[in-house]
């Protein structure tokens with residue numbers, strides 16, 4: 289695999305779309321405004337954190353309660369240990385029921401398990417119905433943001449894509465673009481035999497799953513087809529409807545600055561006798577795929593995440609590079625912890641290192657996940673991947689640091705010889721270790737006299 | 749009671765003038781300043797890089813030196829103060845002897861501007877009317893809540909201060925981050941410098957020399973005439 293650094297270089301060479309920075313800042317500003325007019329925000333964040341922390345601390349029990357409640361309502365629950373098991377279950381179900389087309393509501397966990405590819409391989413058409421996700425699918429790309437999949441494209445790029453792929457006249461008018469997509473999708477909604485959704489939060493006490501969307505597609509996908517399959521990460525639970533209410537208070541505000549998203553669907557089981565509509569079958573696929581291991585690790589706190597995307601919007605690294613250089617389903621701060629903890633540091637040790645630990649993510653996270661602390665934890669587990677020069681340099685510096693006399697001598701030596709390396713207080717050559725700085729930064733030189741020496745002379 | 753100065757390794761070697769300005773400010777406010785000469789590096793670079801063993805060695809050294817003193821400990825750096833106040837107790841949680849020391853020392857430690865502001869330092873008017881703007885360093889801002897204190901001190905000293913749009917956005921330094929991911933780090937720095945240039949300020953000030961050296965390095969490369977100063981230097985009347 290290419291390195292994060294290569295991918296960033298590539299992204300910079302082709303130009304990171306301005307839309308990324310603008311979009312992320314736009315969402316960030318909306319969150320700030322929404323929090324400002326909601327005095328309970330900080331209190332709700334505290335409560336949301338406690339709710340999620342308690343669920344994660346007793347996840348086995350909460351999962352069992354949820355599974356029983358779904359079954360009691362006539363739904364089926366399947367526990368998938370990994371992506372393959374989840375995909376197999378859904379593909380087999382589709383085959384057994386003669387499904388030829390499935391409509392999907394945007395769901396990151398189905399991106400994570402690459403469900404669309406599995407369905408297509410089995411000859412089943414998977415149609416993304418969320419406008420952004422539909423565009424990403426048409427373009428053959430990956431989402432660049434967990435709640436705004438098409439953040440990297442502006443409306444002109446979308447207009448060109450639709451004209452090219454759907455053979456419609458070019459337009460960049462958002463309403464017209466919406467109409468084009470809607471017309472295209474409508475017939476597919478009506479003919480699909482299966483609807484597939486993610487789950488924003490599942491409720492253990494009554495087996496309900498909550499879906500928040502801003503387009504009506506979620507409602508259609510979960511009611512029109514005869515079969516509804518809801519796919520969820522193993523940790524996406526609250527105990528009660530009251531707890532769900534607290535999460536919803538902070539979720540949309542953090543994500544898009546809305547008090548509540550336009551559609552909040554709460555689905556409890558298949559259609560019951562006497563009900564006019566709804567699916568005949570309701571399946572919940574609960575995906576582990578590395579989550580059990582995360583649960584038992586030192587970064588289990590990352591499982592509190594409610595996938596609002598606020599940390600991406602706040603993150604200066606994300607704003608500058610967009611989602612694609614992360615090369616994982618979950619970009620940004622959440623992804624830097626989640627990806628290595630789900631798939632292993634061996635392959636993903638780079639991600640925790642690509643943070644300045646500025647803390648902007650933690651400042652906005654609705655469940656107050658201490659992301660910088662988790663990043664440091666993962667760094668501690670992957671120091672072996674650091675360049676040797678850094679490892680040796682830091683070990684040497686630490687050794688010297690515990691020997692104050694030697695430290696004073698060496699810093700005095702550096703101060704003395706610094707004059708040959710420098711001009712007007714700046715190094716004449718950027719040292720090799722800082723070679724990445726050469727393009728746009730100079731490096732200050734050591735001062736001719738250390739503070740320590742100045743102080744001791746002053747006292748003398 | 750004396751005030752203990754923890755000057756930080758960067759100030760010691762790169763910016764001793766910041767240390768001298770800090771001494772001047774503390775003495776002006778009527779404090780007797782002591783400087784424990786056996787202090788070295790607080791261990792923050794190791795800690796942030798994930799090198800816990802190295803960070804512990806440095807933290808223990810720092811704690812041994814500081815715990816043997818008395819009085820408040822003042823640090824002219826937000827990130828090093830945050831290391832001593834927040835991260836040392838985390839780092840040493842499984843080392844009972846040093847955990848106790850870490851907690852005692854943490855309770856005595858203050859970032860410089862917070863210490864001066866709490867002191868009720870009336871401020872001495874500083875000469876020269878260069879327009880100044882404040883960049884909020886991340887660790888000072890988010891781990892210690894430093895934001896209003898340096899601004900108020902500057903205002904009280906009669907500094908012509910303008911607000912910096914995006915003041916709370918990271919300058920992209922992040923220690924090892926700038927070495928591991930120099931392109932992103934540089935892009936962040938360039939955004940920061942664009943914001944500083946757009947502000948119209950002649951001087952940009954901050955409370956952390958690590959961020960300041962990064963910003964200064966980028967400004968110099970651009971050939972900018974904007975000066976970079978630590979808040980202590982500004983307040984001590986040393987803006988040139």
Ligand code: SF4
Pocket residue numbers: 542592593594595596597598599600621622649652653654655656657
């Ligand atoms: S880590 Fe926090 S801010 Fe980021 S997506 Fe998850 S809940 Fe939202």
